[in-house]
Amino acid sequence: MSTSTREISKDELIYVPISEDEENPKYGGLKKELLVRDLSDLEEKYVVCCSCKGVLRGTMFTEKGYKCSNCVKGDDKNTVGVEQPAIDTIEVFCPMRHKGCERKETISTIEDHLANCEFYPVACELNCEKLLLPDEVEEHVQNECENRMVGCAYCSDNLKVADMDNHLLECTEHPVMCPNDCQPNEMKRKELEQHINKECKLAVVNCVYSHSGCEVNLARNEMVEHENVYQSEHLRCLNSYIKRLESTIMRNTNGTIVMQINELESKLKGGQEVRLESEPFYVCLYKCQAIIELNDRSRKVIGVYVRVVKGEWDDELKWPFNGRFTFSMINKKKENRNKIRSVEVRGEDDKNFHKPDDDVKPGRGFTVFASHDLVRQAKFSGGDSLLLKICVEPYSTQLY
Structure with a gap:
């Protein structure tokens, strides 16, 4: 058995190529040089295809001459089939003669021989598109083919050899090094984030008083000394933070705003969409904004919405936002006839209510x-x- 294999080129096959399509190659007649006798005493036009120049197979007669059936095109005229018993009895060498096969066969029997010829290439059974000699197939399939399945050395996944390099870049069990070069430095990939965020002594972290105003960033193993040295400064930052927090809570504990639309009739008759946005307001430290649309989407209806926008306390709040929006249209003469509708918001199911960023998200309402x-x-x-x-x-008003 061979210790290594090589790919066989299509030039070594028995057929003359008549198509350049690598994915769907098309072949014409047998190669003329396979003939045991030369054509000096034969009329070549009756033996060789005028298109592919190979020995005729499935002979067809056209106005351009004799062609293999595979070589006939749609514009060939007067195309008729021709019996070719004389051609079928012509002897040819095995196309693998240059590899060591000494057999001679007739054109009619050569393909039966090739089905068992030890020198004639066959396709890899794993569909890697390589052509191999029969005695090389087993070695190739077991040890060389990139389509063979192997198990990852670190996890339970089985995948093709060709896909292994990409898998190892993502495998959660693959050992990786801490980018901070700490000790111990090697761990599983799935442990790396936890290690950097919670354990690595050389990872740069924010001061625990960053939410109060301290802007110092240091390696984790240096932060304890920083916190001890700057206790009085941190206390001042914390007191200032608490005062701002109390002020905000006192201003925004209600969570209810009233929007008045004046000159309503002219706005309704105008037919143009009118969009009114409230000043942003805090509700339990969440910063919100209400929107009213008249002639919503060019229809004679009123739409109402609330959205969460980027606020001062977002880093301290628990996300996503969950809650209820209630919209009431006030009947000025009969209070008990107010029109009231509510909508529930579940941030787990709506990305628009995750922690806000610079992009203004759509609201929720009616x-x-x-x-x-x-x-x-x-x-x-x-x-x-x-x-x-x-x-x-x-x-929930829970803070982190």
Whole structure:
């Protein structure tokens, strides 16, 4: 058995190539040089295809001459089949003669020989597109083919050899080195994030008082000394932080705002979309904003929404946001006839209520809260104005 294998080129095959398509190669007749006798005493036009120049196979007669059936094109005229018993009896050398096969066969029997010829290449059974000699196949499939399946040395995954390098770049069990070159330095990839975030003594971390204003970043093993040396400065930062926090809470514990739309009738009749946004307001330290749209999406309806926007306390809050938005349209004459609708927000299912970034996210509410006709008929617009009360109720105010 061979200790190594090599790919056989298509030039070593028995057929003359007539197509350059590597994925779907097409072959014409047998190679002319395989003929045992030369054609000096034969009429070559009856033996050799005028297109591929190989020995005729499935002979067809066209106005251009004799062609193999595979070589006939759609524009060939007067195409008729021709019996070729005389051609089938012509002897040819095995195309693997240069590799050591001494057999001679007729054109009609050569393919039967090739099916068992020890020198004729066969395709890899794992579909790697390589052609191999029969006695090389086993070695190739077991030890060389990139399509053979192997197990990862670090996890339980089985995959192709060709895919192993990419797998090792992601394998959670693969050993990796801490980028901070700490000791011990080697661990599983799945442990690296936890190590850097919680354990690595050389990882650069923020001071525990960073939320209060301290901007120092040091290696974890240097931070203890920093905290001890700067205790009085940290206390001042913390006191200032607490005062700002108390001030914000006192200003925003209610979570309810009222928006008044004046000159309502002219806005409704205008037909153009009118969008009103409230000043941002805090609710349990979450910064929110209410939006009202008249003629929402060019329809005669009023839409109402609330969104969470980037705020001062986002780093201290628990995310995503979960809560309830309640929208009330005030009937100025009959308070018990207010129109009220609520919507529940579950941030786990809505990425728009994860921790805000610089991109303003869409809100949550009702595209159709009330029609213009309802606003007029139910006297919600008394005095040509409309009052809408929006209440935001977070389910949790837990800080990190």
